[in-house]
Amino acid sequence: MEAPAVRYSGAVQQDLQDFQPVKSAGRTLDVLEVLADEPRSWTLVELARALDIPKSSLHGLMRTLTARGWVRADETGTRFRLGMRALRVGAAYLDGDDSVAVISAVLDELSRRLGETVHLGRIDGNQIVYLAKRDSTHRLRLYSSVGRRLPAHATALGKALLAQHTDGDVDRMLAWPLERLTPGTVTERGDLHRALAAVRDAGYAVDREENAEGIMCFAMAVPLTDPATDAVSVSVPTSRMSADVERRIVAALTDLIRPLGQARSMLSA
Amino acid sequence: MEAPAVRYSGAVQQDLQDFQPVKSAGRTLDVLEVLADEPRSWTLVELARALDIPKSSLHGLMRTLTARGWVRADETGTRFRLGMRALRVGAAYLDGDDSVAVISAVLDELSRRLGETVHLGRIDGNQIVYLAKRDSTHRLRLYSSVGRRLPAHATALGKALLAQHTDGDVDRMLAWPLERLTPGTVTERGDLHRALAAVRDAGYAVDREENAEGIMCFAMAVPLTDPATDAVSVSVPTSRMSADVERRIVAALTDLIRPLGQARSMLSA
């Protein structure tokens, strides 16, 4: 029997095999996730339909969630959205993360040195989650990106992280066919493999208007873990782009990100 | 029979009376809240003790939570922290909130005009939750405040919102005795009542190093609801403080916050 890439010492770790989730716990998360994915007012019946749960079952759940402040009901008590407790866990996730703390200073310095928008992203399955952001102009609202997700294949952050894996692993990690966000999005398997080879070669990843038109990004994986799960990116409007700007960005990323490899031991978790 | 302050049309709204929460749903939230309140690694037994749940019961719950990405187990599978899904609901709470969207432009303008740190806060029980922030210098990390909580009585935001209620209501809303955060924190009931009267008189609230030494805040309730639940504050280091700075801050708050009263109809929820 082949050993898995990472061994578990036999603790609370579902072995991919059969495993019976606690039904009402799973449904609790289902409700929160649906409310998060579509941040609008939902009625009980809408939720019941979306989740394929009998409305009578959902009724008790919603009472529990609203009583606890995780879900907020409007004055009539018939429409639901996320409640304030939901905000807290999000902030706490970031607070408790050692990597975020270590990389935070790097983001500050990058932002100061380049004056462009800087992101810290983490890969989660086939998506990139934005964990932190610095923006000199403050034009964009901070909550506009932290917590948000984009398909990994369409972002510099994602490509920087995917490049750590073999083509075969990448094929398994992503959801095919690849979603197209702009005309520039790489959606062909061969094109993506070539792009990732280029990333391995250069040591950083580039996104040329592949998820948003008018924006280019440069990203480098953060070598705090192996394989890396976090990456840092710098975003620039194409209007401001030039070979010189690219050189400066890559130099800053190299200067600041590469030394983090030495700090790996700090993350004993 | 006396009607409650707010009438419910008989929907999912726990009537304060008896009501049986769904046990495993409540425990799911318990786990997330403990992990959020103490963002460190927890073992199963630690959690079981903290929540007074048999470890065998918790075991299944944790498997469900980790399988869903709301909790992350370390490589050994024996230590737990919040997972990435937790981040998403936090961001989504803010996205889905109409008040935050409306007030966001005001924060941008205040930040531009004053060049000082600006916060949007919401009252939750006896606490103020920070919903958004603008900081010109970017010295402080953004996630250092969004989602964070402080006792209402010790903040300008909190006093601006508490001042909307009668002294009797305030007494019921707060947790007595009041927590002291700095030597300047108002903890005496009479002092607080006098402070709130001053807020009603002036139309804005002041915090003079009452939650952090060296920082003063000025806050005004946002009249989008009645009573208001949100307030906006401007924070200034005492070193930079002067009568003129105070005048400019109060003028800016008055200019930008007061007109929002007309936008109240926008929030039909």
Place this chain on the structure above:
DNA sequence: GACTGACGTTCAAAATAATGAACAACTTGC
């Protein structure tokens, strides 16, 4: 103004989860 349709609520039977005791695996101390 009664009818129609949609939604939220309640209830008793059927399905599911919680429990504590026992076991296994790891860590610690001597």
Place this chain on the structure above:
DNA sequence: GCAAGTTGTTCATTATTTTGAACGTCAGTC
């Protein structure tokens, strides 16, 4: 290197929840 203590896991029994059908309530329609 062994024993004691701690932690994670499993299992049958008990307690709880889920479910579908029935009822109440509301808004809109003819």
